[in-house]
Amino acid sequence: MSSEKIVAEVRTEFGKGAARRIRRADKVPAVVYTHGEQPRHLTLPGHDTMMALKHGGANALVELDIEGELQLALTKQVQVDPIKRFLEHVDFIAVKRGEKVTVDVPVHLNGEAAKETLVVTENATVSLEAEATHIPEWIEVSIEGAEAGTLIYASDLVLPKGSELLTDPETLIVNVTQQQSEEALEADLESAEDEAGIEREESDEAAAEGDDAGE
Incomplete structure (x- = not known):
């Protein structure tokens, strides 16, 4: 996973009023959490941040330029306005190249099962340990031609090199059943x-x- 660079400003104003002013300027309030250090409060450009999160998916990796200092950060929580869909707030965790992180990665189904079957996704994500700069955007599962009775478990998933499955291998991911009339x-x-x-x-x-x- 490649990182996208975002120029950040150090935030000195806090509270709801300050957050509203930041959003009115098409910017996003954010926090970067670093182990053993105080959180860093930032203001990010709205459009650039939205595009970076869109391209990176649920575990977007960004490179924050904080007043000339570069910091790799992994997206952990994104708050979006439910009606207007603009970014309200973003939480990041600071990471280093080569560092192992634990993430939940979505499962994407590929292909079509056999006729008159019903495909049920029992678990839509799996937990992995992977290098911060090599987090897969999703894990692809082929159901092409799958017959009724097909069961796909976490242990059946093909993981990218360097990723380790943390989810119980016996966790059911996909269940293909006979479609009822x-x-x-x-x-x-x-x-x-x-x-x-x-x-x-x-x-x-x-x-x-x-x-x-x-x-």
Whole structure:
């Protein structure tokens, strides 16, 4: 994973009012956490930061230029406005080249399973240990032609060189089952409703058919 360079400013103002002023200037408040040191509060350019996170994925690696000092940092938490979708705040962890880090990496399915099957992703991420500069954006899993009954476990995943699986190897990642017909789904629903004592209201069509039959 390559890092993208972002020019950062040291932040001296804090609180909600200061954060609002930073965002109005199309910038993003951020914090870099370093083991054994005080957190560094920064202001980042909004567009550059958004693009870096978009390109790097969930574990984006950036190179922060903090007043001429370069610091590699791994994205740990991103807060996004739920409506306007702008960045509200970003937390980073300072890392070094060659340093091993623990990350959660998304699983991407590739291909199409056999006809009349249902593909269920039981776990959408796996935990890995990898070098900070070689974190995979995702782990690809092929389900091309997979038949009903196919089970893919964490131990089946092909990891990039240098990555070590931390998730339990027996964790189920993908479950390919037989797709149920509409008739079978309807029967299961009716059975569940009967057990729960739920009575269905008769539809207008069914009522009309009943009236016609009685004439």
